Amino acid sequence: MPxxxxxxxxxxxxxxxxxxxxxxxxxxxxxxxVVALSFGLMRMSSNLAVKSFATVYIEIFRGTSLxxxxxxxxxxxxxxxITLDKFTAGFIAVGMNxxxxxxxxxxxxxxxxxxxxxxxxxxxNMTPAQRMRRIxxxxxxxxxxxxxxxxxxxxxKGTALVALISVxxxxxxxxxxxxxxxxxxxxxxxxxxxxxxxxxFLITPFMRFFERSMARKIGRA
Amino acid sequence: xxxxxxxxxEILPRFIDATGKTLMAAGGGYAIxxxxxxxxxxxxxxxxxxxxxxxxxxxxxxxxxPLLLQVFFVFYVGPQFGINLSPxxxxxxxxxxxxxxxxxxxxxxxxxxxxxxxxxxxxxxNMPVTQTYxxxxxxxxxxxxxxxxxxxxxxIFKDTPMLSVxxxxxxxxxxxxxxxxxxxxxxxxxxxxxxxxxxxxxxxFLITQFEKWVRRKMGMK
Amino acid sequence: xxxDMSQYPLRLxxxxxxxxxxxxxxxxxxxxxxxxxxxxxxxAGEMVTIIGPSGSGKTTVxxxxxxxxxxxxxxxxxxxxxxxxxxxxxxxxPANPAHxxxxxxxxxxxxxxxxLFPHMTALQNCMEGPVQVLGLPRxxxxxxxxxxxxxVGMADKRDQHPSxxxxxxxQRVAIARALAMRPKVMLFDEVTSALDPEVIxxxxxxxxxxxxxxxxxxxxxxxxxxxxxxxxxxVCFFFNGAIEEQAAPSDLFENPQRERTQQFxxxxxxxx
Numbered sequence: 213m214p215x216x217x218x219x220x221x222x223x224x225x226x227x228x229x230x231x232x233x234x235x236x237x238x239x240x241x242x243x244x245x246v247v248a249l250s251f252g253l254m255r256m257s258s259n260l261a262v263k264s265f266a267t268v269y270i271e272i273f274r275g276t277s278l279x280x281x282x283x284x285x286x287x288x289x290x291x292x293x294i295t296l297d298k299f300t301a302g303f304i305a306v307g308m309n310x311x312x313x314x315x316x317x318x319x320x321x322x323x324x325x326x327x328x329x330x331x332x333x334x335x336x337n338m339t340p341a342q343r344m345r346r347i348x349x350x351x352x353x354x355x356x357x358x359x360x361x362x363x364x365x366x367x368x369k370g371t372a373l374v375a376l377i378s379v380x381x382x383x384x385x386x387x388x389x390x391x392x393x394x395x396x397x398x399x400x401x402x403x404x405x406x407x408x409x410x411x412x413f414l415i416t417p418f419m420r421f422f423e424r425s426m427a428r429k430i431g432r433a
Numbered sequence: 434x435x436x437x438x439x440x441x442x443e444i445l446p447r448f449i450d451a452t453g454k455t456l457m458a459a460g461g462g463y464a465i466x467x468x469x470x471x472x473x474x475x476x477x478x479x480x481x482x483x484x485x486x487x488x489x490x491x492x493x494x495x496x497x498x499p500l501l502l503q504v505f506f507v508f509y510v511g512p513q514f515g516i517n518l519s520p521x522x523x524x525x526x527x528x529x530x531x532x533x534x535x536x537x538x539x540x541x542x543x544x545x546x547x548x549x550x551x552x553x554x555x556x557x558x559n560m561p562v563t564q565t566y567x568x569x570x571x572x573x574x575x576x577x578x579x580x581x582x583x584x585x586x587x588x589i590f591k592d593t594p595m596l597s598v599x600x601x602x603x604x605x606x607x608x609x610x611x612x613x614x615x616x617x618x619x620x621x622x623x624x625x626x627x628x629x630x631x632x633x634x635x636x637x638f639l640i641t642q643f644e645k646w647v648r649r650k651m652g653m654k
Numbered sequence: 655x656x657x658d659m660s661q662y663p664l665r666l667x668x669x670x671x672x673x674x675x676x677x678x679x680x681x682x683x684x685x686x687x688x689x690x691x692x693x694x695x696x697x698a699g700e701m702v703t704i705i706g707p708s709g710s711g712k713t714t715v716x717x718x719x720x721x722x723x724x725x726x727x728x729x730x731x732x733x734x735x736x737x738x739x740x741x742x743x744x745x746x747x748p749a750n751p752a753h754x755x756x757x758x759x760x761x762x763x764x765x766x767x768x769x770l771f772p773h774m775t776a777l778q779n780c781m782e783g784p785v786q787v788l789g790l791p792r793x794x795x796x797x798x799x800x801x802x803x804x805x806v807g808m809a810d811k812r813d814q815h816p817s818x819x820x821x822x823x824x825q826r827v828a829i830a831r832a833l834a835m836r837p838k839v840m841l842f843d844e845v846t847s848a849l850d851p852e853v854i855x856x857x858x859x860x861x862x863x864x865x866x867x868x869x870x871x872x873x874x875x876x877x878x879x880x881x882x883x884x885x886x887x888x889v890c891f892f893f894n895g896a897i898e899e900q901a902a903p904s905d906l907f908e909n910p911q912r913e914r915t916q917q918f919x920x921x922x923x924x925x926x
Contacts, residue, residue: 271630271634272626272630275591275629275630275633275634275637276591276625276626276629276630276633277591277592277593277594277605277629278591279594279595279597279605280594280605280622280625280626280629281626283605283608283618283622284622284623284626287612287618287622288618288619288622288623291618291619326769328765328767328768328769329769329771331720331722331763331765331769332765332769332770332771332828333771334720334721334722334758335720335722335761335762335763335765335832336762336782336783336787336831336832336835337755337758337759337783337787337835338783338786338787339755339787342786342787346782346786347771350773351771351772351773354773365496365497369497369498369499369500370499372499372501372502373499373501373595375501376501376598383499383501383502386502386505387505390505390509394513395513396505396506396509396510396512396513397510397513400502400505400506400509400510401506403502404494404498404502404503404506407497407498407499407502408494408497408498411497411498412493412494412497416497429773430772430773430815
């Protein structure tokens with residue numbers, strides 16, 4: 213079968229799969245940002261209980277595989293009365309996993325804000341909460357954007373695993389098409405190219421643009 | 434749902450066996466990645482711009498597409514051309530090449546961290562390029578690369594579960610098989626998680642210690 | 655090692671109380687003692703300059719007063735009230751954050767490296783405290799800030815971010831930012847040390863203006879001996895975590911009594 217004909221026949225399914233991948237990606241990114249911010253800040257808390265809880269969460273999610281976490285959330289959690297449908301389990305697992313990595317980026321960026329900034333904020337008598345919100349976080353945000361650019365690509369790649377719990381994303385469609393056609397080069401090759409274009413020509417340029425405009429906004433550029 | 438210890442002990446030997454296979458997959462894949470990564474980084478430092486650009490794009494391609502998809506690609510593409518690769522061979526190739534791309538970036542960072550003055554000093558004592566790499570650049574590029582290399586050693590270990598999809602009998606594959614046979618997933622998936630934690634946390638710790646030791650040994654701060 | 659807190663008054667009372675009093679203040683990092691039993695009074699409206707070799711603990715004095723460093727012993731009084739202590743059951747105990755914030759509001763500080771907020775313009779830097787901390791209406795905070803930027807000669811740069819300003823300009827904005835909080839005590843921590851020689855004058859002129867025009871109490875750490883001599887009411891020479899000698903600038907610079915002071919002044923004057 214010529215490649216053109218292949219695309220004509222299966223293009224629709226690739227497209228449908230890609231759409232699901234995009235939705236999974238966006239939702240997983242939102243979850244991971246929320247997780248990263250809350251656990252990153254909790255990790256820096258002076259309250260020992262809060263800090264330990266965050267540390268345990270981060271170490272567990274970074275110390276085991278995303279695939280294990282995904283299967284655990286989808287197959288084991290229902291035994292404890294928490295049943296998520298496969299679509300939700302998918303982006304929640306990816307988001308919680310990547311959020312643990314993001315939490316470390318948040319912490320690292322906050323620590324990278326010069327000590328003088330904390331002191332200056334204290335010298336104008338700000339409360340700890342004001343200091344964090346008004347002075348430290350805006351600067352930490354700009355510091356952590358470049359590493360988040362890489363993490364966001366990892367999130368996108370991570371969503372491919374949701375195919376293994378039968379979410380009909382791009383990965384899933386590619387596998388189905390492969391099973392029925394045995395045209396593996398065409399099938400998996402097409403899927404690879406779609407992921408590549410998505411990462412390299414959509415996500416990365418967007419993140420770069422975001423970085424630059426944020427840097428300009430705080431007068432760093 | 435209650436945890437069944439008797440069953441846990443019963444299935445434990447299979448998991449110990451599978452842990453060995455997981456470590457083999459991680460070790461084999463890492464060996465490929467360490468060597469191939471070096472090839473990829475040196476290929477980007479040749480005077481031929483076209484070679485540099487092509488290799489650079491290949492590295493980007495590998496880094497921005499999901500490993501899971503690459504595993505399928507390697508496994509299924511062979512038969513289409515009459516080459517049959519075993520799950521182990523394709524699995525090691527896929528994971529090795531994937532991480533080679535990451536490691537080449539780590540090496541690159543290490544090499545770029547060596548000040549330009551070192552190249553100039555080597556030139557000033559009339560050292561040839563290969564010798565400069567071997568005697569001057571690589572020894573200095575290594576310590577900053579250790580933490581990145583260590584992270585990816587743990588990373589490759591945590592990504593081995595993806596080889597389960599093509600039938601490599603590592604931990605995840607075993608957990609799936611045991612779980613399906615007995616309709617019980619709590620113990621198998623939790624055990625996999627615990628085993629991963631038990632290996633990756635101490636490894637990460639040892640890597641940090643090793644990095645500190647190397648830096649001290651080399652008199653670098 | 656607990657201290658007998660009953661020796662410290664709960665507050666300073668009377669007509670002639672100092673604006674700042676350090677009473678038996680100790681500061682150490684582990685085994686290293688940085689300040690040993692410091693006793694120092696600064697009167698309202700007085701300009702006191704602290705000089706001394708690096709490592710003598712002079713910057714620590716300012717940082718303790720700004721509560722950037724904790725103290726290991728003794729009590730600091732500001733405007734009659736203890737800074738990091740409060741009364742409980744008739745003795746002084748470590749204060750709660752609300753008390754510290756209330757006392758700290760009387761103190762402003764300028765840093766060696768300016769520490770302007772890089773994500774805010776000059777004007778926003780000055781308005782940040784008045785709006786967020788004092789809760790002033792934006793309009794009033796802006797008026798107050800513009801007045802101060804005018805005073806330091808930076809009004810025309812109000813909308814610039816710190817990255818667009820020279821070191822001297824940044825330091826002048828930093829002075830305006832601190833003054834916008836209407837402190838009673840201003841601390842200047844080596845404010846000219848990070849500046850290129852040709853712009854030091856911009857900053858020292860602003861400080862001169864403050865000395866002339868305001869009734870501020872000021873504590874300054876500096877390496878600019880000539881400036882210290884011109885501007886101070888009193889100069890303290892620190893050595894090894896203690897005040898070695900203090901006197902009016904004309905006395906201390908022209909007729910130092912202690913040998914270490916002479917040695918230090920000779921060394922400094924020679925290197926200039």
